[in-house]
Amino acid sequence: MPLDHKRLNGPEESVPYELFLRHKQETVEIKTLDEVTKDSDISREHPKIYLKTGTVSQAKGSAYIEIGETKIIVTVFDPKEIPNKQDYSLKGEISCEFKYAPFSCTKRRLHQQDNEEKRNSLIMKKALESAVCLHEIPNFQVAIHSLVLQNDGSALSGAIIAAGVALAEAGVPMFDIITSMTLEICRSNEIDSLRKMTGQIQVAGEKSHYGTIIISKLHANEQICQVHQTGFIPGDQLKNYITVLSKSCDSIAAIVKKCLLKEVVNHIK
Amino acid sequence: MPLSEAEKTFILHGVDENFRQDGRDREAYRPMELETGTVQHAFGSAHLRLANTDVLVAVKLEIDAPFPETPHEGKLEFFVDCSANATPDFEGRGGEDLAVELANTLASAYQSRQAFDLRKMCILKGKKCWKLYVDILILECGGNLFDATSLAIKAALHNTQIPKIKAVNIDGDNIEIEVSDSVSDCEKINIENAPVLVTLCKIGQHCIVDPSLSEEQCTVGSMVVAATKNCVSTISLLGSGSLHQDTLFQFLDFGCKIANRLNEALMETLANISVTNENVGFLK
Structure with missing residues (x-):
């Protein structure tokens, strides 16, 4: 990959110092899905969320979100004509950029998009495509930029929620409110305290099944507009996890509605 | 080539009747041809033809240093090349998005240890x-790329021969590796649990597998499921479009079922292929 030599790129290879810690870190206990559902009503279970619109004055629409310790800024700019296109297209386009700030993760990120960021941009784009009325903005492209300031799990989900709100603020016609949530299934019920993420739901897997599931949901018709899962999970258990995620998305929808209402009230004042 | 409304309705009705354009039912794949060991300079290769879709996969091996986070594991990298031969849409940078998506899906499907154990690839x-x-070359595009590539990859990995290491000499920071002199002294990779990808398309009220190019245009939503032995290693929605939760679960069950069947068929074929060992190549 060609490097940008005008920037300070840092050393070519670096290793996180945590790998050399001599003493074992403290472990945190994590409950299995059954235990969690027994103890409490999991439909209310999601990390603490703070959501605010209109944070960037230069953008048409913008939003700032905190999920647990994860912090993300999303901006939406005015629709402009699709660049490098000869024929007229009846549908509009969305372009998404998902970027981690260099200081956002435990390991330093480069300025260029790496593979994970590209993948996340693509997932975000696909999720938002089903929420936006693309036929209402023919031959136009809406650019969405999201910057993760601090990553503590759920960065992609947070970006999708904030992008939905920012699009609404920008006045882009949309079908519905979009929400998203991430669930991580850990290998055992005790994990390193370094791996404890405040931004996402974490449960312990059974028989060392593990993985990450991200879903995003449109609420009016209960449509799931994006699912992405990695790891190794038996099919029937996967359904339980998705059901839990879907319920927690429902409770996030209330927060998004409140935020939009506040925005409208402020606008009228 | 875009379809007219009437053509779309025809396909939709066909799916409803469980009798598709080419006479298949909803769960059937088109005929496949698989060949392994076609590329001489690769450590393992496979060439799969699924009706009009043509995929060539070659595996190359190199010695590298493991990531500091995972000192016990080897590395696996997928690269997809959508050549402009396949369809004119791939001209210039046209195939890039598809290639990235395909490579990412494959990487996350092979990520887990149960699916593909990279610990066996560690030397020191x-x-x-x-x-x-793993280099994937798309030679012709006739729909259903994901399934065809995953099958070809599994076959290529099955075909891969890893040279045996005779000795590792450590002298300070200097590490010398002695590889066995005999060409036939090789190890095989265990691909028992390697996932196969199944693309599912929703047309009308039903769900079909192995869509042809024209059927791909009629779908309201499609999803890729990577599964082995009833365990799912990746799911991802393709393109735009959304599904109800119940439909999603129906997809999942259906995908697992088809993946199991596909896996059995592939393993059986691979077991037979090594016996005959008759090279056909591209010219027949």
């Missing part, structure tokens, strides 16, 4: 490991 902990480059 934290110092040396094998790196597998």
